[in-house]
Amino acid sequence: MGTGGSRSMGGLLGSTMGALIMQNGLTATAAFLPVALAVERRRRNIAVSLVSLLLLVGVVIGVMVVLKTNGSPHGHENNNNSSMKMITSICQLTDYKEACAISLESTAKNSSATAKDYIQAVVGAPLDEVAKAIEAATKVNVSNETDPYEYMGVQDCKDLLEYAVDTLQASISLVGDSDLHTIEDRGHELLSWMTGVYALQTTCRDQIEKPEYKSAIENGMLNATQLTHNAVNVLAELSQVLRLFNVQLPDQNVTTASSSHRRLLMSSGGYPAWFKSDDRKLLEKQGIIRPDAVVAKDGSGQFKTIGDAVAAYPANHQGRFVIYVKAGVYDEQVIVPKKNINTFIYGDGIDRTIITGRKNYGKMKVKTMNTATFANQAKGFIARGITFKNEAGPEGHQAVAFRSIGDESALFDCSFEGNQDTLYYQSFKQFYRNCRIYGTVDFIFGKGEALIQDSEIIVRRPMPGQFNTVTADGREIKAGSNGLVIQNCRIVPDNFLFPIRFKVSTYLGRPWTEQSRTVVMQSELGDFIRPEGWRLWDGSNNHKTCQVYEYANRGPGSTTGGRDKAFSHFKVLNTAEAATFTAGPFLDGQKWLPQTGIPYRLGL
Structure with missing residues (x-):
């Protein structure tokens, strides 16, 4: 990204220094090189900015010609000027200006398009391109028998892109179903989601190592990554975009920096040792239900493995799905799928409820994200009172104990134990409190x-x-x-x-x-x-x-x-x-x- 400009400007350094020498009658001694270089850098930055601006103006003019050609032969000049101003102003915030202008073309054709329409166009622009990237990844022919490592990488890539599609659809719905006040209020959430979508795409790319496969994946994702990159930059300046449309929004109440809150866990029944009796009584008064699933190595629960309890998550479940894991060592790899939203898993405390594994890259050639002993892919995940381990040792190199890709994940009173790459905050918002992290x-x-x-x-x-x-x-x-x-x-x-x-x-x-x-x-x-x-x-x-x-x-x-x-x-x-x-x-x-x-x- 961004390498094309450096070649076209490569010959300026010599001519700039020569001009300086001729103008001032100075010899090119080392004493004057820093000055020449500083001037060159400034000129170079100005030139690159001018090139970007000219490119944007050229693309916008092209778009406006299309608008004018497709419009009425008499009138709409003011509408065209307004549309051109909006495209120019919005796309000036982005790095990929040509892609931005083209993505806003259909919106600009609508003379009554609002700020909301433009924001939705920016957010929605990557969706079709990510879907095309999935098709491109599907066409990459890798044999599971002869090259299982790269085969798994391609499968991971497709899964990550599908997660990106889900997030983009949620973002489009958020904008479409909200008024401008709500959109601005949830601007951080939109920015976080779009940032996560970009990370999902680059992580997909990073799963592939062999050039013949990697290039196919990268080429298939090029438009998607550029449009997502643009969306991140626009959403980061959402207030500025709204001002372009003279949108007046009331001041938002800002939470004071010194505020502090505590809440009780949303669980009851089958309490572990760290629940105080007063907490239990309070929860019981609130009518909080018992755990939906109890896991115990000794057979005293409904399940003997955590994986089985996770798999018991009911279709169309509403509210929290609560899993209590009794004390014991559970040697298993656990994945909470993205459909299991609002899963809450708790144990009997650090060093009592232990989930362990030893998958690694160094000795087993397992890709980093797949080495995780416990992986969460669901929004609203909460864990408390559990130790997550990867016992591959330092010789295992990349060996993850806990990985989360689920938005709004929160973990409390947990321990994460490994060596290299212990805790992988893969994407989206995550909060860790009163934990131990080893590595x-x-x-x-x-x-x-x-x-x-x-x-x-x-x-x-x-x-x-x-x-x-x-x-x-x-x-x-x-x-x-x-x-x-x-x-x-x-x-x-x-x-x-x-x-x-x-x-x-x-x-x-x-x-x-x-x-x-x-x-x-x-x-x-x-x-x-x-x-x-x-x-x-x-x-x-x-x-x-x-x-x-x-x-x-x-x-x-x-x-x-x-x-x-x-x-x-x-x-x-x-x-x-x-x-x-x-x-x-x-x-x-x-x-x-x-x-x-x-x-x-x-x-x-």
Whole structure:
């Protein structure tokens, strides 16, 4: 993306420097090179901007010619001018302007089109293209017998694209069924969904390794990814789009940063030990039902495996589906499918109810997302009092303990135990509170928007010669809503790492992608965190564009004076800036966290 312009501008550097030398009568000494380069960069940026603008104007003029040709021969000039203004203004927010203008053409033909019509056109534009991408993936001929690894990758790709289609359909319905006030109020949700749709497409692409298969997938998705990218950028500026139509909306009530709420869990009966008697009585008074399914290794429940309980989710179920997993070790891979919305699973507590597995990439060549011991794909998932493990060990390399792709997931009092790639916040909004997370390399990673609050992050001893990186965020679009926030946590070594903690380099994270965004704030950082704080991603320039932020951390590892200067956008946030990364604004948490029943804090 975005490489075409660099070739066309390649010859300017020499001519620009030559002009400078001739104009000033100076020799090209090293002292004047920085000046020449700075001028060149400025000219280059201006030229690229002009090219983009001219391209947009050319496309819009073409669209308007079509509009005028198809319209009445007498009149509608004002309507055409208005449509041209709207297309130009909206598409100026995007990176793929030609695709944007073409996608708005049919809307512009409607002289009475409203802001809502244009927003729906932007949101709906990727739908048909994603469907075409699924067709393209279906045509990729990979044999399960001769190449099972790539075969599984293609199947995963299709599943991810189908998830994207479902999300796009939900987004189109949200816009179509809402007034403009509701659309603006749910703008964060729309942006989150569209950001997730983009991540689903790139994750689909990443599942394929062999060039002959990968190129077919990428070519089939090109239009879809461009239109989704455009939608993310437009939705990020939704208020600006509404102002183009002179839409006046009342001020929204903003949740105060200092507000804090607690709610009880939506469950009853078959209580685990952590339910207090007063809580039980209160729930009973509210008439909350008993668990829908009880799992017990000893046969005292309805099911002996968690997978069987998940499969018992009734068709067209309304409300929460509650699964209680009694104490025991459950050695099984569990997947909560996307149709099982509002599943709530709870156990008898950390280290008592344990779900474990050992699938991995390093020794078994299983693709990363398929190594997850427990994978949630459903919206509204809640878990409490459970340990999720992947016991592949450091030799297994990528080996996920827990993966979630379900929007509005919330986990409380849980433990996630692995080495590399332990906790995978794959897509959409996720909240973790009072948890323990163990690992070595990139062990908290993903492309969703995740906030980890009041938890303990425990770094383990890696393989010889390895370093430790706590995080690896994969945000891909600068305007995207996603990223990772660690708030009021403790980052400490485990008992095996502690004696050699100064011999093993440990960093807060490294940028998986160019627009990676990670915030560590109000947290206790142990003395084993390297003074540089953040590590470069080998072979990339992601450190020049990513966002790595810190705020009000404490402990010996929190000193920021030695942070790596290569990270161009590293910043110690002020209080107002840090507040934007709290659960209220970052996760839109006031709209869904109260329904989860778990403790949370919306602000600093």
